[in-house]
Amino acid sequence: MQHLTRRLLRRGPSPPRTFATSGFRLIPPSEKVEEETLAWYTPASFYPVRIGENFQDRYQVVSKLGYGTSATVWLCRDLRHHSYVALKVCVPGYPSVAREKAAFARLASLGTPPILQKSLGHFTINGASGSVHDCFVLEALEFNINLCRAFLPGQLYDLVLWRRVAREVIQALDFLHSKAKIIHCDLRHENILMRGFNDKIHQGMESIEAARPSARKIDGDRVVYETPDRVPFPKEGFKCAVLCDYGEARCSDAGNTYTDDIQPFLYRAPELALGIPWSYPVDIWNAGVMLWHLFENKSLFNPYNQQGRESNGLHIHEMMEIMGDPSPEFVRRSIITDHSCFDENGLWKLQRIKRKKERSLESLETQLEGEEKAEFLRFMRRMLQWEPEKRATAAELLRDPWFSKGSD
Structure with missing residues (x-):
């Protein structure tokens, strides 16, 4: 899953934000944007999420975090808990959805440790032509481990930092294998995100989107957004690396x-x-x-x-x-x-x-x-x-x- 989900922490109460409806770069209709470049893309397969949209009278979309083979991912404000979450809106009937549901259920029953991304909820929404889209409400995390390289001296991991990330990745696998009986099956840089100390990055992303809206293509009543690349680096650093995305995971109780x-x-x-x-x-x-x-x-x-x-x-x-x-x-x-x-x-x-x-x-x-x-x-x-x-x-x-x- 190619996305850049970021970090969740509580913040003080604030009202829903109003997002700009002009001032963005308009992408020509002939140009394919992000999820549209996938070979199996159809307008009915990807739900047309809009920035500013509110789901479940609770989750207000504030920015796009990315897309992948089976979903788009969005930064949202949880208006009930005054916090940030990541909303993963899935392609209908995609095999990874059932696998991810099963993995999240197992992890929830065991108590998800900080080195694994936690699901905060699940709901469905109706799309075009009667399609039904599963939506996972997830912890909002920060950069993936490869993107962190851009902020490192010489753009290389030193042995101390790499050893710490490696240990946290292995700890995550140990929990999956020993406790949850889950094989992850899809370890890649995009699926290992960093957990921060606060939500300043998400506040910054929301403010940037409101002031300088993302480029987008408008096709009738459908809007396809580019994922913004303007994200500040947290001066406080990170708590730990977090293993995410269980769309390929296999549950294996009997050593199958x-x-x-x-x-x-x-x-x-x-x-x-x-x-x-x-x-x-x-x-x-x-x-x-x-x-x-x-x-x-x-x-x-x-x-x-x-x-x-x-x-x-x-x-x-x-x-x-x-x-x-x-x-x-x-x-x-x-x-x-x-x-x-x-x-x-x-x-x-x-x-x-x-x-x-x-x-x-x-x-x-x-x-x-x-x-x-x-x-x-x-x-x-x-x-x-x-x-x-x-x-x-x-x-x-x-x-x-x-x-x-x-x-x-």
């Missing part, structure tokens, strides 16, 4: 395995690439590759062909360059009977894809040296293993001595 296609392509676990049934360890691999990308500011893998298309063969081959060959026994777990990359003995057969020289975690890690680098790579290798059984669990990673090094 799955074969669904999940995860961002760059971050897919070996099980996905090889067609092997998967479970909780896919999240550990996903976290490792995503956190590497965050720290190095460069993806560990680049599995795209010359036409820029995703290549499963290239992806597996790059894994082999870094981790060595998978065991034939592991490859033979694949439920794909006509595997294009390996022969019947589990040996690599795509001779047209040649191995690159000097490609290893050591050569790809560029920010650290000496013992610090060695310890960082040791920790990463606990997550980046071919066989899911050999990857550390989230609970085991939290006990790793690497997390106790340095000072936060």
